[in-house]
Amino acid sequence: MRKPIIAGNWKMFKHLSDAVEFVEAVKSSIPNKEKVDSVICAPALFLPTLVEQAKGSNLAIGAQTMHFEKEGAFTGEVSPSQLSDIAVSYVVLGHSERREYYNETDAAVNKKTQAAFEYNLTPIVCVGETLEEREAGNTVAKVAGQVRAALEGLSTEQVKQTVIAYEPIWAIGTGKTATAEDANEVCGAVRATVQEIAGPDAAAAIRIQYGGSVKPENIVELLSMEHIDGALVGGASLQSDSYLRLLEAGANA
Numbered sequence: 001m002r003k004p005i006i007a008g009n010w011k012m013f014k015h016l017s018d019a020v021e022f023v024e025a026v027k028s029s030i031p032n033k034e035k036v037d038s039v040i041c042a043p044a045l046f047l048p049t050l051v052e053q054a055k056g057s058n059l060a061i062g063a064q065t066m067h068f069e070k071e072g073a074f075t076g077e078v079s080p081s082q083l084s085d086i087a088v089s090y091v092v093l094g095h096s097e098r099r100e101y102y103n104e105t106d107a108a109v110n111k112k113t114q115a116a117f118e119y120n121l122t123p124i125v126c127v128g129e130t131l132e133e134r135e136a137g138n139t140v141a142k143v144a145g146q147v148r149a150a151l152e153g154l155s156t157e158q159v160k161q162t163v164i165a166y167e168p169i170w171a172i173g174t175g176k177t178a179t180a181e182d183a184n185e186v187c188g189a190v191r192a193t194v195q196e197i198a199g200p201d202a203a204a205a206i207r208i209q210y211g212g213s214v215k216p217e218n219i220v221e222l223l224s225m226e227h228i229d230g231a232l233v234g235g236a237s238l239q240s241d242s243y244l245r246l247l248e249a250g251a252n253a
């Protein structure tokens with residue numbers, strides 16, 4: 001049995017005071033860690049405050065991106081060692097917005113995934129196809145290629161601990177969710193790819209999230225699917241009541 005993992009990705013939303021208010025509102029109501037992993041991936045600026053605030057609760061705090069080097073002359077970047085030093089526990093890597101607007105390549109995502117393990121961070125690696133790729137019948141080829149590239153060089157144990165987020169780009173922020181069956185089919189293809197790379201134990205253990213217009217109204221059906229082990233949620237993770245409903249669905253999946 002894979003434990004569900006529900007992660008909110010706040011992207012570039014909220015001010016620090018809103019973030020603190022949110023964590024205060026949810027932290028005592030986060031479901032038991034044995035039932036679901038509950039994560040908020042916040043802007044880097046908020047991380048030290050939120051990590052302190054969430055200490056002792058069931059809420060884990062994650063970053064939305066990072067560099068792959070420990071340190072160096074990379075103006076504006078945040079390093080894996082800096083995240084680890086303030087006890088951040090997750091990091092989103094290769095989000096389609098980073099790939100599209102900041103030229104994050106498969107090779108960089110691979111280096112970042114390896115760096116995450118070096119610094120004790122759990123990577124949430126995002127993969128997904130554009131609408132054109134889907135319409136051309138290239139969804140599985142695209143997603144499998146991204147998975148292979150991201151996991152290259154990892155040990156079987158590291159592959160098992162990686163979280164993959166399947167986010168069809170056309171479903172992000174558009175209100176268009178992939179049908180639960182379509183999402184499950186691609187998540188199944190991700191699992192099959194992991195099996196080819198790292199064997200059946202890793203394929204059985206790795207957790208695969210779906211992301212793209214997930215809401216309290218559609219998450220239960222998505223989580224009922226065989227290969228969907230959680231959700232990476234943008235818009236619907238910004239309000240505390242909606243976020244708690246998502247976690248509740250995770251705890252009961």
Ligand SMILES: O=C(CO)COP(=O)(O)O
Binds near residue numbers: 174211214
């Ligand atoms: O990109 C996403 C999460 O990383 C999905 O965003 P939405 O849930 O707003 O569609």
